[in-house]
Amino acid sequence: MTVDLTTHAAALALGDDTLVLSHRLGEWAGHAPVLEEELALANIALDLLGQARVLLSMAGDEDELAYLREERAFRNLQLVEQPNGDFAHTVARQLYFSTYQHLLHAELAAGEGPFAPLAAKAVKEVAYHRDHAEQWTLRLGDGTDVSHERMRRACEALWRFTGEMFQPVEGVDVDWAALETAWLASVTDVLGRATLSVPEGPRTGAWAAGAGRQGLHTESFGRMLAEMQHLHRSHPGASW
């Protein structure tokens, strides 16, 4: 498949989002609070990895792109690279991202751009991810005092990374402003039903705005890549 440079860059941005979030979810294997969540988190991670493989393959060789780029060449959102933290942080990150991804893919699937075929498949998977995140937001927010407090803190801690999702990505033909409005309405609704309030801080800090998309990442990301890439880089040219 030949793709133009703009599509190439856009595929990389969307592909990196899913690759990195999938990796973070993989860190939960064997650590989840109940067996059902071992299944659910691995299931979501596997969906995201599948999306990443399609997107990265649009931009080049999936393994070369995943394993041989340095931190500065990754184009993912800072939100998805945030460490798992406790289960509430993982749920908040999933809520913010899957709501965004669902709205984005619904629009892309309806269009005729290069991402429409992928989006048509992904939108079904992401609807499930979004539902899973919403259900857990409700359970934790409207559960015990402890879980409420943990969920509140998680939502606040990740809030400043949410603005970056709506920085237009060149080559992704959607109405970004409308996407942002819809996202905010949906998240406000879910948080309200979970007896949580929408965090007050800015959604885009002066330091975070558009940074991940430009290859400027938060500190833990380098360590994540070191683990992810180590084996592949130790055996140059080997196939697995």
Added chain:
Amino acid sequence: MNTPAATGAPPQPRSLESAFEDTIARDQRVEPRDWMPDGYRKTLIRQIAQHAHSEIIGMQPEGEWITRAPSLRRKAILFAKVQDEAGHGLYLYSAAETLGADRADLTEWLIEGRQKYSSIFNYPTRTFADVGVIGWFVDGAAICNQVPLCRSSYGPYGRAMVRVCKEESFHQRQGYELLLTMMRGTEEQRAMVQDAVDRWWWPSLMMFGPPDDNSPNSARSMAWRIKRHTNDELRQRFVDMTVPQAEKLGVTLPDPELRWNEERGHHDFGTPDWDELKRVISGDGPCNAERIARRRAAHEEGAWVREAATAHAAKQAARASEGAAA
């Protein structure tokens, strides 16, 4: 199972027991509501729970490599496999619950060391080749063990095994395919495979349990048709199945006594280190402490999440009944 129809009279223990014996003798299935001897129930709970625990602890050695898998394809395969294992654990806990066991209790017993899991998962995964060798040997051995269990006398267990075996054989082929790919690769990759084979061969043979003359539960489990073959029979079957696969792969199995015996029509092989097996199953293997500690940590650190889910469900139920009353 045919039990006398309820007539209001107290059930006759003699007839219940003979009906049970009859079901077993006719190779029919015992179902959850059927009468069964206490010993049968207890043996099954122990075996099914330990089988479930093995699936859950078994997620750890391979889960170790999800974040380091060297290609996206292998990473996807590992995710899917670890997910399947969690699913197998769930089937098996459900089967154990049909016997009156409680999953929460079984989990407690696992993390308190009161129930065991397969000895094999106490060995560490040191390189990525271990992932392939686990698929080939460990899933292979599991299949040898589990295929006959599909005909186990207890219905829910047999049916769980049918589903588990289908998925296990898929994993086994994927593991073997990883090793084939690595053996066609670089010198270092081939050495990695041979090293993993050398480390996992004997522990895999030990998965079948102690030799027949030292297997206290075997005779009864066979009489009850919970088990269909002895430990040594299954071990022999595994060796016979694996030797040609090793040849095709181009690796040697680390046993100088291993050779084809024309007379028996089977491979002869050396004796596993039964003292090592004893140590490992009594808690003194290379990773026993880590495996249990990890399970315990996940359980304890997740307590607040489970409590939240319970509290939320209770609130929802209360709201629903308030709504109905209003």
